[in-house]
Amino acid sequence: MPGPIPSHGTVIVGVLNVTPDSFSDGARYLRASAAVRHAHELTRAGADIIDIGGESTRPGADPVDPRLETARILPVVTAVAAAGITVSVDTMHATTARAALQAGARIVNDVSGGLADPDMHAVVAESGAQYVLGHLRGTPRTMNEHAHYDDVTAELAAELSQRIRAARAAGIEANRIVVDPGLGFAKAAEHNWTLLRNLTALTALGHPLMVGASRKRFLSSLLPSEASTADRDLPTALLSALLAERGVNALRVHDVTATRIALDMVRFLLPPGGIGLERASSDRVESSHIPDDAHDRRRGEQRSHR
Numbered sequence: 616m617p618g619p620i621p622s623h624g625t626v627i628v629g630v631l632n633v634t635p636d637s638f639s640d641g642a643r644y645l646r647a648s649a650a651v652r653h654a655h656e657l658t659r660a661g662a663d664i665i666d667i668g669g670e671s672t673r674p675g676a677d678p679v680d681p682r683l684e685t686a687r688i689l690p691v692v693t694a695v696a697a698a699g700i701t702v703s704v705d706t707m708h709a710t711t712a713r714a715a716l717q718a719g720a721r722i723v724n725d726v727s728g729g730l731a732d733p734d735m736h737a738v739v740a741e742s743g744a745q746y747v748l749g750h751l752r753g754t755p756r757t758m759n760e761h762a763h764y765d766d767v768t769a770e771l772a773a774e775l776s777q778r779i780r781a782a783r784a785a786g787i788e789a790n791r792i793v794v795d796p797g798l799g800f801a802k803a804a805e806h807n808w809t810l811l812r813n814l815t816a817l818t819a820l821g822h823p824l825m826v827g828a829s830r831k832r833f834l835s836s837l838l839p840s841e842a843s844t845a846d847r848d849l850p851t852a853l854l855s856a857l858l859a860e861r862g863v864n865a866l867r868v869h870d871v872t873a874t875r876i877a878l879d880m881v882r883f884l885l886p887p888g889g890i891g892l893e894r895a896s897s898d899r900v901e902s903s904h905i906p907d908d909a910h911d912r913r914r915g916e917q918r919s920h921r
């Protein structure tokens with residue numbers, strides 16, 4: 616697998632939204648200095664990759680001009696990549712992706728799977744970067760109107776297959792593609808839960824899997840009605856453990872510390888060659904745990920903090 620997201624094991628992708636209006640951390644990291652500081656905090660907490668975005672994709676959000684989006688994230692991408700941290704750029708815009716890749720990003724995370732911008736696949740193809748291809752219907756502004764499915768798992772697998780074919784036709788090699796069900800993107804709570812129950816239908820597509828459940832509204836059904844968005848970090852971490860055990864390869868989370876603990880727990884409990892999701896091809900998961908080098912690195916850091 617050429618790229619930071621592996622096809623075996625699970626990495627942590629820390630969320631860094633450089634936006635005024637993201638639903639859980641909007642406006643906190645709008646200043647580049649605050650954003651770069653947070654990227655370092657997330658890395659010390661155990662993030663393997665920092666996912667930097669400059670456009671909110673919450674339901675109903677208005678689109679952001681790619682020039683404004685680029686201006687928000689570019690100083691942050693540049694500084695974080697220059698510090699040796701692996702950067703993913705969270706964007707639906709080809710021009711933003713290109714600028715971030717030139718500034719050192721190694722992954723393009725496109726929640727629209729190329730639907731939002733017809734130039735996206737070509738930009739990724741020429742770059743050699745890894746491509747997270749997410750499932751979306753409509754746009755963030757309209758997606759809730761499209762959350763209607765007869766069989767969400769089958770329809771999602773078919774629609775993702777179609778986007779994968781488009782990406783491949785544009786020249787993105789199969790081994791650079793990572794798929795993401797896009798929890799909350801044109802999906803109601805019951806659709807998210809159904810997809811999480813049926814992840815093998817998505818791994819059958821033959822690509823590594825990324826999941827972004829962190830702090831999303833569907834988790835609130837597990838919590839008291841007065842719970843805050845940050846209270847969703849506990850169910851997020853519990854889900855991280857379960858998803859790592861099932862072989863999900865990248866977990867996109869806000870509270871990296873909690874998910875690192877969850878993944879360490881999985882690693883301690885799973886025997887070598889433990890259970891993972893069945894893969895469609897010879898790409899069968901032998902064991903599902905944090906890559907050893909990442910784990911050892913974190914242990915060393917923890918010791919030095921005590």
Ligand code: PMM
Nearest residue numbers: 637638724726747749795797798827
């Ligand atoms: N969710 C959000 C943004 N980017 N990227 C991927 N690959 N998967 C996701 O589920 C995803 C994403 C929205 O969450 P945020 O507003 O907390 O960033």
